[in-house]
Amino acid sequence: MDVLWVMPLLVLPLLMWTSSTFVFYFKKFFYVAWMMLLALVTIPLCILKSGGRDVENMRVIRLMVRHVKYLLGLRFEVSGWEHLQTEGPYVIISNHQSSLDVLGLMEILPDRCSTIAKKELIYAGTVGLICWLGGIIFINRKKTSDAKSVMADAAKAMLDDQIRLWVFPEGTRNQRGDLLPFKKGAFHLAVQAQVPIVPVVFSSYSNFYLRKEKQFKSGTIRLKILPKIETKGMTSEDVTSLCDKSFNVMRSAFLEISDSVTQSNGPLRH
Numbered sequence: 415m416d417v418l419w420v421m422p423l424l425v426l427p428l429l430m431w432t433s434s435t436f437v438f439y440f441k442k443f444f445y446v447a448w449m450m451l452l453a454l455v456t457i458p459l460c461i462l463k464s465g466g467r468d469v470e471n472m473r474v475i476r477l478m479v480r481h482v483k484y485l486l487g488l489r490f491e492v493s494g495w496e497h498l499q500t501e502g503p504y505v506i507i508s509n510h511q512s513s514l515d516v517l518g519l520m521e522i523l524p525d526r527c528s529t530i531a532k533k534e535l536i537y538a539g540t541v542g543l544i545c546w547l548g549g550i551i552f553i554n555r556k557k558t559s560d561a562k563s564v565m566a567d568a569a570k571a572m573l574d575d576q577i578r579l580w581v582f583p584e585g586t587r588n589q590r591g592d593l594l595p596f597k598k599g600a601f602h603l604a605v606q607a608q609v610p611i612v613p614v615v616f617s618s619y620s621n622f623y624l625r626k627e628k629q630f631k632s633g634t635i636r637l638k639i640l641p642k643i644e645t646k647g648m649t650s651e652d653v654t655s656l657c658d659k660s661f662n663v664m665r666s667a668f669l670e671i672s673d674s675v676t677q678s679n680g681p682l683r684h
């Protein structure tokens with residue numbers, strides 16, 4: 415009899431563990447499947463709207479992605495909207511924690527703004543095709559010289575076609591509770607086009623999404639848009655200091671808006 419009473423005490427934690435792991439895989443699977451399906455529906459809409467690859471398709475994509483946050487139990491708290499009210503082209507830079515960043519990106523994406531992404535994304539089925547239709551610029555991260563020339567073309571296109579570009583200067587996803595050192599491409603891009611940089615910071619996801627621990631709870635993400643940094647008159651000589659300055663303002667903002675969050679792995683050293 416006694417053993418029977420103990421059973422629930424053993425089984426309950428096991429059930430809770432498996433259910434949170436189950437929720438993690440379910441939500442991840444659902445997210446990918448839903449985005450693939452949305453992309454499938456959005457492809458013809460984009461083709462009807464623009465007849466092919468065009469940054470204007472980002473309006474349709476943005477509209478189609480907006481509801482996905484509710485399905486995953488996520489909310490965004492955006493501050494600094496006024497800093498996006500800048501005429502003409504600019505480069506947005508933000509930290510990059512997960513593919514969930516796309517939801518925040520779509521929350522604040524200004525008109526005529528596309529992104530720079532790794533070229534592997536083009537093979538992601540319907541999502542890859544929608545990225546291509548949305549004018550996303552693909553770079554080969556393993557070939558710096560190729561990436562540089564694609565970005566030089568992008569600087570020209572920003573001015574010729576009046577487009578804005580969103581770049582993830584960490585160059586990869588990172589969930590270590592701090593920012594990775596920035597790569598230089600975004601800053602060369604802004605200096606070459608002589609356009610401002612608008613830094614955007616996503617608060618840490620570690621209070622609701624932990625890849626290693628297989629946790630994916632509901633949560634609120636703070637998105638802070640910071641004042642633009644001008645690059646007029648700068649040359650490639652100024653890129654390193656521009657990069658350092660941007661890193662410092664973004665890192666302080668990241669730590670400030672993530673302050674209530676436990677930094678499980680501690681800060682990274684540079």
Ligand SMILES: CCCCCC/C=C\CCCCCCCCCC(=O)SCCNC(=O)CCNC(=O)[C@H](O)C(C)(C)COP(=O)(O)OP(=O)(O)OC[C@H]1O[C@@H](n2cnc3c(N)ncnc32)[C@H](O)[C@@H]1OP(=O)(O)O
Pocket residue numbers: 449450452453454456475478479510516519529530531532535541544545548550553554555558561562563565566581582583584585586587596597598599600602603653
């Ligand atoms: C409805 C349907 C639903 C569908 C859902 C999806 C819908 C839409 C999708 C939209 C959203 C998509 C979101 C996509 C997210 C994808 C995110 C990514 O893929 S992140 C990864 C790719 N991005 C990046 O890598 C960008 C950042 N990287 C860089 O900028 C890098 O600098 C580089 C790749 C250009 C070069 O890399 P690397 O060699 O490793 O870097 P450095 O150390 O920075 O540079 C080496 C030296 O080269 C100089 N340099 C760099 N760039 C330039 C340049 N453009 N011109 C001249 N010189 C350059 C740099 O200064 C270094 O020299 P040094 O002497 O040391 O200064």
Ligand SMILES: CCCCCCCC/C=C\CCCCCCCC(=O)OC[C@@H](O)COP(=O)(O)O
Pocket residue numbers: 445446447449450510512513514516532535537538539541585586587
């Ligand atoms: C038939 C192929 C199926 C592939 C399925 C993948 C589909 C992805 C589906 C839904 C997610 C939608 C958001 C897509 C955009 C997110 C891209 C992204 O975050 O790429 C990661 C990249 O920044 C860094 O990669 P690394 O960690 O450096 O490597």
